[in-house]
Amino acid sequence: MIRIFIDYLLPIFYFKCMTKNREKLLMILNANKVPMNASLIYEDTKDSFDLATIYRGLNYLETNNYVSSFVFDCKESGVQRYFTIKEESHKHYMHCEKCHTFTAIPLCPLKNALSDIEEEYGFIVDEHYLTLRGICRHCAETTL
Amino acid sequence: MIRIFIDYLLPIFYFKCMTKNREKLLMILNANKVPMNASLIYEDTKDSFDLATIYRGLNYLETNNYVSSFVFDCKESGVQRYFTIKEESHKHYMHCEKCHTFTAIPLCPLKNALSDIEEEYGFIVDEHYLTLRGICRHCAETTL
DNA sequence: TATTTTTTGCAAATGATTCGCATTTTTATT
DNA sequence: AATAAAAATGCGAATCATTTGCAAAAAATA
Ligand SMILES: [Mn+2]
Ligand SMILES: [Mn+2]
Ligand SMILES: [Zn+2]
Ligand SMILES: [Zn+2]
Numbered sequence: 001m002i003r004i005f006i007d008y009l010l011p012i013f014y015f016k017c018m019t020k021n022r023e024k025l026l027m028i029l030n031a032n033k034v035p036m037n038a039s040l041i042y043e044d045t046k047d048s049f050d051l052a053t054i055y056r057g058l059n060y061l062e063t064n065n066y067v068s069s070f071v072f073d074c075k076e077s078g079v080q081r082y083f084t085i086k087e088e089s090h091k092h093y094m095h096c097e098k099c100h101t102f103t104a105i106p107l108c109p110l111k112n113a114l115s116d117i118e119e120e121y122g123f124i125v126d127e128h129y130l131t132l133r134g135i136c137r138h139c140a141e142t143t144l
Numbered sequence: 145m146i147r148i149f150i151d152y153l154l155p156i157f158y159f160k161c162m163t164k165n166r167e168k169l170l171m172i173l174n175a176n177k178v179p180m181n182a183s184l185i186y187e188d189t190k191d192s193f194d195l196a197t198i199y200r201g202l203n204y205l206e207t208n209n210y211v212s213s214f215v216f217d218c219k220e221s222g223v224q225r226y227f228t229i230k231e232e233s234h235k236h237y238m239h240c241e242k243c244h245t246f247t248a249i250p251l252c253p254l255k256n257a258l259s260d261i262e263e264e265y266g267f268i269v270d271e272h273y274l275t276l277r278g279i280c281r282h283c284a285e286t287t288l
Numbered sequence: 289t290a291t292t293t294t295t296t297g298c299a300a301a302t303g304a305t306t307c308g309c310a311t312t313t314t315t316a317t318t
Numbered sequence: 319a320a321t322a323a324a325a326a327t328g329c330g331a332a333t334c335a336t337t338t339g340c341a342a343a344a345a346a347t348a
Binding site: 071094114123125133136137 | 238240
């Protein structure tokens, strides 16, 4: 299997503890570039490995900073955790409730806002979660 | 039971279909002013009514626009849905991972950003979810 | 008051995620 | 390479928030 990864996003000891399964998970997330949940990944890798292994693998990858995740309540498939490869900058997403896909918002619209809030409320912000829900351009055009 | 509600936040036919239980849910949410999940409310109303009724009541109140909700993954209590009374303007919250409470962010820091995104990506934004996770002022001061 | 509709309590079902444990694979040590 | 120790996997069972079926209770309507 060919290992294609962008250096800067990988911890130094990449090959340490990187099993075939974990690597496959990374490949899938890297190939799709959109947030995927466990069952979506399971589809992608059918009969290749177990769902529990996928969950365990994703958790491992997250605690070791290869991927990050968020929970989202899709009107079609309910509340699930979605995973993405960690990139240079963190990302937020818009979710279309017609085609149920995620689209990345290239730059975080909260840059200044967060430091303002920290200053004003003395709250130390470790993480922030932002998701938009609506109708994507494509679905808006093809008026179903 | 005394009915204290702020007019503007209540649909016109407030008393229609407003059962004792649903009213109690509103009272609790209105009294606490912070996002509460079903079990939290259940504590508050112990032996008064059933957990399933709480869920059903909250769902009713949400579809009828009395309350709104979001899912949040608290490091202590996991992924749960939190409900708040609907106020004039929608609200976002900071969650402290030391005392596990929510604090409202009085004004939404996404005002302009959203219309920019709609314009740039042709995505129609129906809802947006923003939550901050960190350490609140109080917990930061009392260095545990 | 009688009839219809809605809500409730309780128990059982659901669905995403986790966990226990025996087995297999990987890593470290002779 | 062979052996011993450690970590990962598959499978099934457990967990936990939330939902649902159903019969009884309450509320709305006639
Ligand atoms: Mn969706
Ligand atoms: Mn918490
Ligand atoms: Zn779409
Ligand atoms: Zn705190």
